[in-house]
Amino acid sequence: MKLLNKIGREFSGYNVFESGKRLLDRKPLQCSLYVTDRCNLDCAYCTEYNNSRPHPTLENLKTWIRKIRDLGTMRIALVGGEPLLHPDIVEIVRYCRKLGFATSLTTNGFLLTRKLVVALEDAGLQVLQISVDRMTPSAITKKSFKTILPKLDYFRDSKISLHITGVICQDTLADSRAVLETGLSRGIPTEVRLVHADPLSRFRVERGSREELEEFVDSMIERKRRGEKIHTSEAILNYQRSLLRGEHVEWTCMAGYKLFFVSAQGKFWICSMVHTDKDIMDVTLEDLYANYRKKSCQQGCGVYCAVSTSLLVKKPAAVLGKEIVARARRIPGLVRQAVGSEDLDKSSVAS
Numbered sequence: 001m002k003l004l005n006k007i008g009r010e011f012s013g014y015n016v017f018e019s020g021k022r023l024l025d026r027k028p029l030q031c032s033l034y035v036t037d038r039c040n041l042d043c044a045y046c047t048e049y050n051n052s053r054p055h056p057t058l059e060n061l062k063t064w065i066r067k068i069r070d071l072g073t074m075r076i077a078l079v080g081g082e083p084l085l086h087p088d089i090v091e092i093v094r095y096c097r098k099l100g101f102a103t104s105l106t107t108n109g110f111l112l113t114r115k116l117v118v119a120l121e122d123a124g125l126q127v128l129q130i131s132v133d134r135m136t137p138s139a140i141t142k143k144s145f146k147t148i149l150p151k152l153d154y155f156r157d158s159k160i161s162l163h164i165t166g167v168i169c170q171d172t173l174a175d176s177r178a179v180l181e182t183g184l185s186r187g188i189p190t191e192v193r194l195v196h197a198d199p200l201s202r203f204r205v206e207r208g209s210r211e212e213l214e215e216f217v218d219s220m221i222e223r224k225r226r227g228e229k230i231h232t233s234e235a236i237l238n239y240q241r242s243l244l245r246g247e248h249v250e251w252t253c254m255a256g257y258k259l260f261f262v263s264a265q266g267k268f269w270i271c272s273m274v275h276t277d278k279d280i281m282d283v284t285l286e287d288l289y290a291n292y293r294k295k296s297c298q299q300g301c302g303v304y305c306a307v308s309t310s311l312l313v314k315k316p317a318a319v320l321g322k323e324i325v326a327r328a329r330r331i332p333g334l335v336r337q338a339v340g341s342e343d344l345d346k347s348s349v350a351s
Contacts, residue, residue, distance in 0.1 A: 003155060022258065023316050026289050027072030029309060034264040034273070035061060035092055036081040041108055043133070043137055048272060049081045056264050058088040062095055064266050064280050069099045076101040077305075081264065084111040090119045097124030106131060106165075109148035117154040127161045132179060133172045140171035145179055164229045166192040168216065170208035189231035191220070194240050196273075196302020214244045224326055227270060234326065235311045235319045243300060248271060253298040254313050255306040256291030271306045273297070290312040 022029040035056065039049035068076060076096050083089055084107050096103040104127035105120070110132075120128070130148060133141040143166075155162045164183040168176045176192045183190030193219075195207060207213070221237045224230040230237070242249045256270035263269055268278045270291060278287075301307055312319045 003128065008298075022072075022074060023313055026285060027074075028260060028288055029073070029129055029258045029313075030075040030077065030305075031068045031073045031259070032077040032079050032305070033061075033064065033068065034262065035078050035083045035089065036086045037264045038080040038085050038264060039080060039108075039112055040085060041082070043141040043143060048079075053264065055086050056266070061088075061092055063094060063264055065092075065099065065101075067281055068262065068265055069101065071283070071288065074102060075102055078103070078105040080106075082111065086114070090116075090123050092199065093120055093125045094123035102126060106130065108132070108143050109292045112148070112151045112154060114154045117158060117160070121158050121160050125160050127163070128155075130164050131166065132164060133166045134175040135178050136175075136181070138171055140169070141167070145182055149182075152188070163189040163191075165190070165231065165250040167195050168192050168213060169195040170206035173208045173212060174215070180220070184229055187229070191231040192216075193232070193304055194243065194302060196304075210244050214241060217241045217244065227326060227328075227332075230326075232304070233308060233311075233319060234322045235315075236308050239307055239311070240304075243302075251298070251307070251310050251314060252293070253295045253301070253306065254292065254310040255295070255303065257288050258292075258313050259306055259309040260288065260291075270295075271303045273303055274341060275340055 021027075034048075037048075037050040037053040038055065039051065043048075065076070074162055078089075078092065078096070080086075083105055086092065089105075093103055093105065105125060106129040109130040109132070121298040131143055132145040132148065133143045135145045137147070152162070164179070166176060166179045167173065172179075172192075178189050180192055216238055217240050220230050220232075221234060221241070224232075224234050224237060239249055255274070259271070261269035261272055262280045263275070266280050267273045267276060268280045268283045268287075274295075274297060314337065
C-alpha cells in the first residue's frame with residue numbers, strides 16, 4: 001500500500017466534517033444493529049447471545065436498516081451474537097453501503113476465511129473489529145488470539161481497516177499484555193478494555209486486582225501518547241482509569257440519542273444494557289432526543305461506545321484533537337517503514 005494511502009487510513013475514522021453534522025443537529029450519529037443473537041462461542045462474561053433464537057430475515061433487517069437511515073444515522077455497526085453466522089451477512093453489508101452508511105462489523109474472527117474477507121470488501125465493508133481476550137482459550141473466554149492469528153494475513157492487502165479489541169478481567173489480565181503486543185507488533189490498532197457489568201450491574205467474572213488493572217491502563221495511555229496504535233481514545237482510557245479509582249466523571253449519557261441499538265427482533269434499545277420493547281419502526285427523532293439526559297445507570301457505565309460518543313458530543317475539540325495528534329505521531333513510523341521497504345526492494349533488485 002502506498003505511503004499516502006497508509007497515512008489516509010490513519011485518519012479515515014475521523015471525518016470531522018461528517019461527524020460535525022451530528023454534533024450540531026438532533027439526529028443520531030451511530031446505530032449498533034444486532035444481525036443475530038446466535039454465537040459460535042460461549043464466553044462466561046458475555047450477555048449478548050442466545051442460540052435459541054433464529055436469525056432475523058434479510059427482509060426484516062433491510063426494513064430496519066432503512067428506518068435507521070431515515071432517522072439520519074450516519075454510521076452502522078453490525079454486531080451480535082456472531083454476525084458472520086448470518087447467512088446473508090455479505091448482502092447486509094452491501095445494503096448498508098448502498099444506503100450510504102459508514103459500515104463496520106464486530107466478530108470473534110473464528111469464521112473468517114480468505115474468500116469471505118474478499119466478499120465483505122467487495123460489498124464495501126470499511127471497518128472490521130476482531131474481539132479476542134487471551135492468547136489461548138480458558139473456561140471464561142473462548143476468544144483465543146492464537147486461533148485467529150493466521151487469519152490476519154487475509155487483511156494484508158485489504159481495503160478493510162482491521163482492529164483488535166479485548167476484555168480485561170482477572171482471567172485475562174496475565175494474557176492481556178501479550179494480546180496487546182501481538183496486535184501492535186503486526187501494525188494493527190489494538191486495545192483491551194475493562195470488563196463491564198451485566199444489565200443488573202453484576203459482574204459475571206472476577207474483575208482482577210485494581211492496582212494491576214490501573215497500571216495496565218496507565219501503560220496504554222502512555223503508549224497512546226507516544227503514537228502507538230492503541231485503538232481507543234485517550235478520553236476513554238482516562239475514563240477507565242477513573243472507574244478503577246472510584247473517581248466521579250462528569251458527563252451526560254447520549255445513549256438512545258446520538259447512539260442507539262436495535263435488537264435482532266427489531267426492538268429499540270437505549271444501549272446494549274438498557275432495553276425497551278418499542279419497535280424501531282415506531283421510533284421518532286423526538287423519541288431519540290428524549291434520551292438526551294443524565295441516566296441513573298451512567299455512573300460506572302462500561303458500555304464504552306456509549307461513553308465515547310457522549311464524550312465526543314460534549315467535548316468534540318478535546319476528544320478529536322487529542323486523537324488526531326496521537327495519530328499524527330504515527331506518520332514518521334509509516335515513512336520509515338516505506339523508506340525501509342524501498343531500500344529492501346532496491347537491494348533485492350541489485351542482488
